[in-house]
Every structure is written in C-alpha cells, then in structure tokens.
Amino acid sequence: MTDAAPTPPSPPAATGVSRRRMVKALGATLGAAAFGTAISPLFRGSELNADELMQRHYKELSAADKQTVLRRLEAEAKEASGRDVTIKDAQPRPKTKFVYAINLSVCNGNGNCVEACHKENNHDRDSNQSYIRVLEMPKGTMDMEKGNTTYTGAVPQKDKFYMPVQCQQCDEPPCVDVCPVQATWKEKDGIVVVDYNWCIGCRYCMAACPYHARRFNWEKPNVPAAEVNPNQGYLSNRVRPQGVVEKCHFCLHRTREGKLPACLEACPTGARVFGNILDPKSNIRWILENKRVYVLKEELGTKPSFFYFFDK
Amino acid sequence: MAPEPPAINPESKHWASYPRFLLRAVSAATDGSFLFYAWMTALTAVFLVGVNAWAHQVTGGMVNTNMSDHVSWGLYIANFTFMVGVAAGGVMMVIPAYLYKDKRMQDVVIIGELLAIAAVAACMLFVMADLGRPDRFWHMLPGIGRFNFPMSMLTWDVLVLNGYLLINLHVVGYLLYTRFLGKEPNPRWYKPFVMLSIVWAISIHTVTAFLYCGLGGRPFWNSALLAPRFLASAFVSGPAFIILTMLVLQRFAGMPKPDKPIGTLVKIVRVTILVNLLMVVSELFTEFYAGGAHTASARYLFLGHGEANALVPWIWTAVVLNIVAAITFLKPGLTERKGLLVLACVFAFTGAWIEKGMGLIIPGFIPSTLHEYVEYLPSHLEWRVSAGVIAFGLLVYSAALKVAIPIFRGTMRDRPPTEPDKATTVN
Numbered sequence: 001m002t003d004a005a006p007t008p009p010s011p012p013a014a015t016g017v018s019r020r021r022m023v024k025a026l027g028a029t030l031g032a033a034a035f036g037t038a039i040s041p042l043f044r045g046s047e048l049n050a051d052e053l054m055q056r057h058y059k060e061l062s063a064a065d066k067q068t069v070l071r072r073l074e075a076e077a078k079e080a081s082g083r084d085v086t087i088k089d090a091q092p093r094p095k096t097k098f099v100y101a102i103n104l105s106v107c108n109g110n111g112n113c114v115e116a117c118h119k120e121n122n123h124d125r126d127s128n129q130s131y132i133r134v135l136e137m138p139k140g141t142m143d144m145e146k147g148n149t150t151y152t153g154a155v156p157q158k159d160k161f162y163m164p165v166q167c168q169q170c171d172e173p174p175c176v177d178v179c180p181v182q183a184t185w186k187e188k189d190g191i192v193v194v195d196y197n198w199c200i201g202c203r204y205c206m207a208a209c210p211y212h213a214r215r216f217n218w219e220k221p222n223v224p225a226a227e228v229n230p231n232q233g234y235l236s237n238r239v240r241p242q243g244v245v246e247k248c249h250f251c252l253h254r255t256r257e258g259k260l261p262a263c264l265e266a267c268p269t270g271a272r273v274f275g276n277i278l279d280p281k282s283n284i285r286w287i288l289e290n291k292r293v294y295v296l297k298e299e300l301g302t303k304p305s306f307f308y309f310f311d312k
Numbered sequence: 313m314a315p316e317p318p319a320i321n322p323e324s325k326h327w328a329s330y331p332r333f334l335l336r337a338v339s340a341a342t343d344g345s346f347l348f349y350a351w352m353t354a355l356t357a358v359f360l361v362g363v364n365a366w367a368h369q370v371t372g373g374m375v376n377t378n379m380s381d382h383v384s385w386g387l388y389i390a391n392f393t394f395m396v397g398v399a400a401g402g403v404m405m406v407i408p409a410y411l412y413k414d415k416r417m418q419d420v421v422i423i424g425e426l427l428a429i430a431a432v433a434a435c436m437l438f439v440m441a442d443l444g445r446p447d448r449f450w451h452m453l454p455g456i457g458r459f460n461f462p463m464s465m466l467t468w469d470v471l472v473l474n475g476y477l478l479i480n481l482h483v484v485g486y487l488l489y490t491r492f493l494g495k496e497p498n499p500r501w502y503k504p505f506v507m508l509s510i511v512w513a514i515s516i517h518t519v520t521a522f523l524y525c526g527l528g529g530r531p532f533w534n535s536a537l538l539a540p541r542f543l544a545s546a547f548v549s550g551p552a553f554i555i556l557t558m559l560v561l562q563r564f565a566g567m568p569k570p571d572k573p574i575g576t577l578v579k580i581v582r583v584t585i586l587v588n589l590l591m592v593v594s595e596l597f598t599e600f601y602a603g604g605a606h607t608a609s610a611r612y613l614f615l616g617h618g619e620a621n622a623l624v625p626w627i628w629t630a631v632v633l634n635i636v637a638a639i640t641f642l643k644p645g646l647t648e649r650k651g652l653l654v655l656a657c658v659f660a661f662t663g664a665w666i667e668k669g670m671g672l673i674i675p676g677f678i679p680s681t682l683h684e685y686v687e688y689l690p691s692h693l694e695w696r697v698s699a700g701v702i703a704f705g706l707l708v709y710s711a712a713l714k715v716a717i718p719i720f721r722g723t724m725r726d727r728p729p730t731e732p733d734k735a736t737t738v739n
Contacts, residue, residue, distance in 0.1 A: 024342055031356060038364040041371045053447060057458050133682060145605050145683045165682060174529065180466035181451040182458040198458075200451050201374075201444020204466055206384040210529025212682045215381050216444065219373030242373045243444030300528045 057182065058195040058235070069197075070234060077232075077239060081225040087232045090256035092189035098250050098305065099190070099277040100261075101287050102164060105311035107271035109134055109155040109162030116266030117166075120251060121237040122229050124221035131248035132166045132263060133212065166263075167192065167213035167248035168296060168304035175205035175214065175247075184245070190305050191250050193235040199244040206245060210297050211304075214247045250274075277305075329726055333492050340724060341711040347564060352710060355703045362700010365693050366441055374444055376693045382686035383677040385442070387694045390669035391701070392438035394549070396520045397542060397668060399431035399476065401550010403513035404580050405573070410506050416572040422720060423561075424554055425484045426712045428513070432477045434705030441697050465523045472516045479509045484716070491719050493726050517542045524676065532609035532676045537595055542668065544588035549664040551577040551584075552657040557713075559654060565717060575647045582641040585660055589638055592667070608683070609675040620678070620685045627671050633663035 051072060055061075061069060070087045077085045114130045123129035135147035139159055147163070156162065173192050176184050183199040186192050206214045220242040232238040233253030240246050251261040255274070264272040275284035287293065293307040344352075369376050379386045405424030409417035440446055451457035452470060461467040483505050490497040521539035528534055555577050561567040599610040611617065616624045637660035640646065646653050679685050690698075718724035 020343070027342075027353075034356075034360050035363065038360045039367045041364070041367040044371065057451075135682065143605060145608065145679070147683060149682060149684055174527065177463045178465065178527075180460050180464045180470070181448075182460045183451070198448070198451060199445065200448045202439075202442065202466065203384045203444070204464070204523075206381070207524075207676070208527050208529065210681050212381075212680050212684075216384060217373070218377075218379070219375035241445075245444075297529070302528075 052197065055197050057198050059185075066234075073234070073238065077228075080239070081223070081228050083225050083228050083230060085228065085230040085232050085238075087234055087238050088253060089234045090253055092187050092191075093256060095278050096188075096276045097190045097278050098169070098255060099275065099284050099288070099307070100169070100250070100305065101273045101284060101291075101293060101307040101309060103271045103273070103311055104161055104163060104308055106269045107162045107164065107267075108269055109136055109151070109160070110268065111155075112266040112268060113164055113263035113272070116262040117248070119227070120229055120254075120262035122221065122223050122232070122239045124217070124219075125224065125227070126222050127218075129215060129221075131213070131215070132164050135163045135165060136160050137163055163308065164263075165211055165213075165296065166306070167250075168211050168302065168306040169248075169250065171303035171305060172301060174208040174210070174300075174302060178204045178208040180204065184247075187235075187252075189252075189256070191252050192247065193249055193252070194244070194246055195235065196238070196240050196244045196246065201243040201245065203245060210300050210302060214245050216245050217242050329493060330489065332726065333489050336492070336724065336726075337488075337715045340715045340718060344714060348710075348714070352707065355707045355710070358703035359700050359707060362697050362703065365696035365700065369441075369693060369697065370446060376691065378688055378691040378694065380686055380688070382680045382684060383674060383688035385673055385677070386688055387670065387690035387698050388438050388442040390673040391698050392435050392442070393520060393542075393673060394665050394669040395431050395435045395438065395705070396473070396517055397546030397664065398550050398553060399428045399435065399473075400513040400517040400543070400546040401548075402428035402431070402480075402554070403510055404547050404551045404577065404584075405554060406506060406510055406513075408576050408580075410503070411510070414573075414576065416570075417576060419720065420558065420570055420573050422484060422487065422716050423557055423713065424550070425480050425509075426709060426716060427550070427554060427557070428480045428509075429477060429484065429712065430705045430709035432473055432480075432516075433708050434701050435473060437701045437704060438698075441701060465519065465526055468519045469516075469523060472512065472519050476509070476512050476516050479505050479512055483509060484712075488716055488719050491722075492724065514543065517546050524672075529681050530676045531606045533672075535595060537591055541588065541591045541595070544584050544591060545664045545668050547584035548581055548588055548660050549668075551581050552660045552664075555581075555657050556654065556661070557709075559650065561713065561717065565713075567717060567721075571647060574653075578641065578647055578653070581657075581660060585634070585638045585641055588664075589634060592634075605683075608679050612678050612685070613671065613675040617679070617685050620687050622687045622689050623670065623674060623678075626666055630663045630666035630671055633659040634667065637663055 055069060056065070066089055070089060073087050074085055077083070077087070111134055114132045114134060117123070117132050118128065118130040121131065133149050135144060135149055136151040136155075136157070137144075137147045137160060139161055169186075169190055169192055171186075171190070173186060176186055176192060180202060181198060181200055184192060184194045184205060201216070203216055206216060217240050221240055223239055228239070229237060231253060233249075236249040236251065236253045251259075251263075255261060261272075261274055264274050273284050273287055275282040277285055277288065279285060287309065288307065291309040291311075293309040295304040295307055377386060402424035405417060405421045408414040409421040440449065443449065452459065452467075454461070459467050459470075461471070483502050486502050487497055518539045521542040524530070524533035525535055525538040555574055558567070558570045558574055562569060596610065596614075599607040608617075612620065613623050613627050615621075637656050640652060640656035640659070643649075643652070646656065674688055678687065715724075
C-alpha cells in the first residue's frame with residue numbers, strides 16, 4: 001500500500017498495468033485520507049503533553065524529579081479548576097504498619113463514611129463514587145450473598161447489621177501480583193497504592209481483587225472547583241486522570257501526617273478504629289488482642305490488614 | 313512492474329532477491345479480481361469504522377462502553393480470549409503436516425500458519441482497545457517500562473503471544489521466500505521452529521487461561537479445568553475456521569480441491585468438540601450438584617437471577633449450536649456434503665465464540681465479589697471497535713493468503729521467463 005502512495009506520473013502511452021497502478025495509488029491515497037479522518041478525534045482537545053507521556057515510574061523518580069512532577073501536577077490542577085491545590089508526597093513513617101478495624105455491633109449503616117470518602121478523595125461527582133460500600137446484612141448470616149448494598153430508608157433496621165467494605169490492604173495482595181507494569185504496590189506502612197501516572201488501565205487488578213476495592217476512571221472525574229479538596233497527595237487523593245485505576249489508600253495524605261482517615265472522623269458511632277499495630281499502646285492493638293476479630297474471605301489467603309469484630 | 317536488473321547468480325544475492333520478493337508480495341496482495349477488491353474495500357471500511365470508534369473511546373473515556381466497576385472487562389477481553397484460541401487452533405494443521413508427515417496437509421499448512429499470524433495480530437489489537445491509557449503502552453515493554461515478570465500472568469501472555477507471532481512469521485516468511493526463489497526449503501531453517509510452534513501454540517492458550525483461573529476471588533474462573541477447556545475449544549474453532557477458509561479459497565481463488573486436508577480436520581473437530589462438551593458438562597455438574605455461593609455465576613449464566621438474565625439467551629444459543637455441530641460432525645461422509653459441512657463449521661465456530669467469549673468472561677464478574685448483580689451487554693461503540701479489529705485480522709489474513717497461494721502453487725516465482733505480472737493476477 002505505502003509504496004503506491006507517491007503517485008507516479010502516468011506514462012504517455014497508458015498500458016493496462018499503469019492504469020492498474022494509478023487505481024492502486026488512488027485507492028491508497030483515499031485509504032490514507034480516510035484513516036486520517038477516522039483517527040482525528042484523538043487529536044481534538046487532546047491534553048497529552050510530552051512531560052506526562054515520558055514520566056518515569058514513581059519509584060524511579062529522584063527527589064528533584066518528584067518536585068518537578070508535583071509542581072507540574074499542581075499547575076495542571078490550577079489550570080483545570082482555577083483552584084490552588086498542594087500535592088505532597090508524604091512518606092511512610094518509620095516503625096508503622098497501619099491497620100483498620102470496624103465494630104459491627106456499633107455500625108448502624110448511616111453511610112457518613114461513604115460520603116466523607118467521596119469528598120475527601122475528590123471523587124467523581126457524577127457517579128457519586130466512593131471507596132467504601134456498606135452491605136446491609138440480615139442478622140444470623142455472614143454470607144455476603146444475602147447482603148444488600150443499595151438499601152434505603154431508616155437505619156438501623158432491627159433485624160439487620162451493617163458491614164462497610166473498602167480496600168483490605170492485604171499483606172498478600174492479588175491485585176499487586178497481577179499488575180503487568182508494577183503500577184500498584186504495597187508501601188512499607190502496609191498501604192497498597194497506585195501510581196496514577198503509570199497505570200495503563202488494563203483493569204486486571206479489578207478482576208483480581210476479591211473485595212471490590214478498586215475503581216476505574218471511565219471518564220475524567222468531574223469535581224466542581226468549589227468542592228475540590230486542595231490538600232492532596234500524589235499517591236492518594238489528587239484528582240485522577242482519565243483511564244486509570246484507583247483505590248482506598250487509608251487517606252495516606254492525612255494518616256502519614258498523624259491525622260485519622262476521613263471515614264473514621266466522619267463516623268458518628270465510633271465503630272471505626274484505626275492505628276499503628278506496631279505501637280503496643282494503640283487502641284487498635286488493644287482491640288486485636290482482646291476482641292474476637294475476623295477478616296473477610298480468610299480462605300483466599302490474602303491476609304487483610306482490615307478487621308471486623310462484634311462487641312456483644 | 314519495474315524491470316529487474318539482471319543478476320549473475322541469483323542464489324547468493326539475497327539482498328537483491330529479498331526486496332524483490334517483498335515488492336512482488338505487496339503487488340500480489342493489492343492485485344486481484346473485482347470480487348477481491350470489493351472484499352478488501354469492505355474490510356477496510358469496517359476497520360476504519362472501528363478505528364474511529366476507538367478514537368472516540370480514547371478521547372471521551374471508556375464511559376462510552378457498557379463496562380463498569382462491577383463488570384470491568386467486556387466484549388474486548390472476551391474476543392481477545394476467543395481469538396487466542398483461533399490462533400492456537402492453527403496448530404491442528406501443523407501437527408498432521410509435520411508430526412505425521414501428511415503430504416497433502418503440508419501443501420496447505422500455510423493456511424493455518426497465516427491464520428495464527430492474523431489472529432494474534434487481532435488479539436493484540438483487542439488488548440490495546442481495552443487499555444484505558446493506550447498512550448502508556450510502552451510501560452509494558454520489557455527493558456523500557458517496568459515489566460512485572462514473572463509475577464503477572466499478563467506479562468507471560470505478552471511474551472508468549474509475541475513469541476508465537478515471531479515464530480510463525482519466521483516459518484511462513486522462510487517457506488514463502490524459498491518457494492518464491494524456486495528452491496527446496498532447508499529443513500534446518502524451519503523444522504525446529506515448526507516443532508517449537510506446536511509447543512508454543514499450547515502455551516499461548518494455557519497462559520491465557522491462567523490469566524483467569526489464577527484469580528482466587530473469582531470462583532467461576534478459579535477452576536483447574538479452564539486451560540484444558542480452552543485448548544479443546546481452540547481445537548474446534550481454529551480447524552472450523554480453516555475448513556471454511558479452504559472452501560472459500562476453492563470456490564473463489566481456484567485452489568485445487570482440498571478434500572484430504574479437510575477430511576483430516578473434520579476428524580479432529582469430531583473429537584475435540586466432544587472433548588470440549590464433556591469438560592463443560594463436568595464443570596457444570598460440579599457447580600450445580602454441589603450448589604452454594606460458589607456456583608452463583610453459573611446459575612446466573614444459565615438460569616438468570618431474578619430480573620437479571622441478560623446472558624441466558626446467549627449461553628443457551630451456544631449450547632444448541634455446540635450440540636448440533638457436535639452431532640453433525642459425527643455424520644459419515646460430511647466432507648462430501650459441502651452445505652452441511654459449512655453449517656457445522658459455522659455452528660461450531662459461533663458456539664465456541666459465545667461460550668468462551670462473553671459466556672466465560674462476563675459471568676466471572678456477576679455477581680461481583682461483594683455479590684452484587686450488575687449486568688453487562690456491550691455498547692454500540694464496543695461492537696464497532698470489535699468489528700474493526702476482526703476486519704483488520706481478516707485484512708491481514710486475506711492479503712497474506714493472496715500472496716501465499718500463488719507462491720505455493722508455483723505460479724509466482726522470482727523472475728519467471730515471460731510476463732511476470734500476469735502470473736500474479738491469476739485470480
């Protein structure tokens with residue numbers, strides 16, 4: 001096809017062969033033009049820039065590289081929403097492993113955690129996205145098949161209990177194993193993170209996760225400028241690009257600076273307990289030592305850092 | 313054709329004869345009857361529609377598909393899985409031709425090898441179409457990106473699919489080139505690769521099955537039978553497609569009657585289609601007899617779940633197609649009855665496409681890991697992109713066959729004595 005593209009001048013005495021070549025050249029030209037038209041949407045309103053395209057993996061960035069990247073992302077965020085945002089890169093604290101536990105005797109399914117996550121993490125407003133789903137379960141079973149995530153009306157119902165599910169921050173995370181490009185990994189403090197600038201959007205991790213913890217950006221997230229949370233982290237709640245996977249990161253932009261996760265702060269019942277399991281004096285340590293805790297789908301061997309327990 | 317400079321010793325001047333071979337190949341692939349032009353133009357048109365749909369998907373986001381956080385893979389990955397099977401199925405010509413030294417099969421084995429090349433090309437496009445960030449494709453390249461090998465089964469798939477493509481390109485390229493020169497191919501340069509391609513064909517579909525069956529959180533896929541099942545159905549869909557190809561070539565490209573090779577392939581499908589059915593039945597027995605939460609996906613697929621039953625008609629269509637095809641393939645003298653043979657092949661191919669495509673991928677996500685029932689049927693855009701990829705595969709296949717057949721029949725040779733152009737345009 002390509003060899004025919006430059007149309008040869010037709011010889012004075014047109015033979016059958018040269019007519020055929022002319023037709024071929026015409027066909028090739030038309031084909032190339034049609035191809036150009038077909039792919040033209042790719043170049044309309046494209047936001048691709050060379051810096052972003054060539055950016056290396058998070059772990060390969062030097063301290064200086066990281067600063068350049070963070071400033072670029074801040075500038076892009078400002079351009080997109082008109083808001084000043086800070087994007088930091090909080091590092092894991094030494095001798096820290098974060099663990100979460102939820103008291104299911106206390107949780108009443110009010111859904112404040114879901115809402116808080118939605119706002120804190122700059123989730124897409126149109127899809128009402130959140131990293132947390134709450135299952136309304138009939139008392140007397142632990143079978144998630146009996147659960148309902150779309151319950152409405154007054155809570156708590158007398159014969160029901162409520163089980164919030166989010167990323168379990170597994171110690172053997174199947175999602176990390178399957179990623180073909182190492183765009184997701186487990187940090188030293190136990191948090192499984194995603195480099196949104198490295199993920200290729202194959203969604204293999206979503207198939208691998210047994211807890212429905214991962215979300216995909218099916219389109220560019222829409223967060224009105226006034227609602228943007230300006231306190232952002234590179235590996236956590238900055239507004240995600242289109243076409244990449246994201247997940248709960250235990251609000252690392254908060255927790256690595258000594259604050260609590262947004263979902264915990266929003267919980268009116270005190271069902272949520274978060275902390276450093278390596279700290280012998282922490283609440284979470286006391287709960288794990290004194291309550292009969294369990295993990296979801298223990299038989300899969302994923303070793304969650306997320307526990308559930310009942311008080312009574 | 314441009315006049316070729318006289319060569320003193322054509323045997324030793326590959327630098328001169330190889331470009332000539334490529335030129336002649338391009339010329340042959342773009343020359344043909346009105347029917348051939350119409351076919352290629354139609355395929356190009358469908359391909360361009362697919363390209364355009366994909367461009368919209370990349371710009372506007374995959375929100376234009378019907379996939380969701382619950383059903384995060386759809387028609388693309390379903391078609392990818394099926395096409396890997398078609399690619400592996402080509403080996404069912406290679407085994408009789410080279411392991412059993414079936415002379416008649418050797419004459420047409422290139423049809424299977426070219427199918428493997430075209431199908432693998434389509435597989436790669438399906439994976440590209442499924443990526444949320446195709447601009448970051450290079451992250452997957454070993455050495456340049458960060459290749460999560462050997463942990464991620466997807467990296468294994470990248471390796472085996474590209475390897476299979478290269479092996480087949482080498483074997484086909486070598487055989488065509490030597491035949492073009494009018495020489496006997498030297499077994500040293502292709503036999504070892506042919507043997508390798510047999511093992512490799514098994515590997516591509518095994519690894520593709522491991523993509524799914526290695527996931528503990530998806531009980532519908534987490535079965536040791538998945539890889540054998542994939543292979544059995546690959547050895548149905550591949551040969552069925554090759555039989556259809558040979559019938560088309562006989563009808564429209566003046567290929568001599570390939571009754572012997574077709575007979576061999578019919579014998580193969582007769583067995584593999586039954587083996588596949590046996591494995592499906594055995595999976596279903598395990599699922600339905602034991603019951604429990606583990607079997608929710610199979611129940612959804614075959615019986616539906618309340619209002620949610622989008623896949624029920626699909627899968628029962630596949631069941632009927634597979635059973636009718638299996639019975640038809642048992643009929644003695646099927647090779648002689650062209651109409652019935654075409655029907656059996658179309659049924660077997662379509663049955664495998666549904667069963668191993670949508671019928672396998674989608675129920676893996678329904679119910680979701682939190683046991684929610686969110687359904688999926690492909691969007692219009694997904695159908696367009698998929699049709700475009702299939703059209704691309706067929707374009708590659710048609711153009712390659714257009715070159716290969718005259719070379720194998722001896723009508724396209726390096727510098728034949730008279731009128732080189734006429735030889736390339738017999739059909």
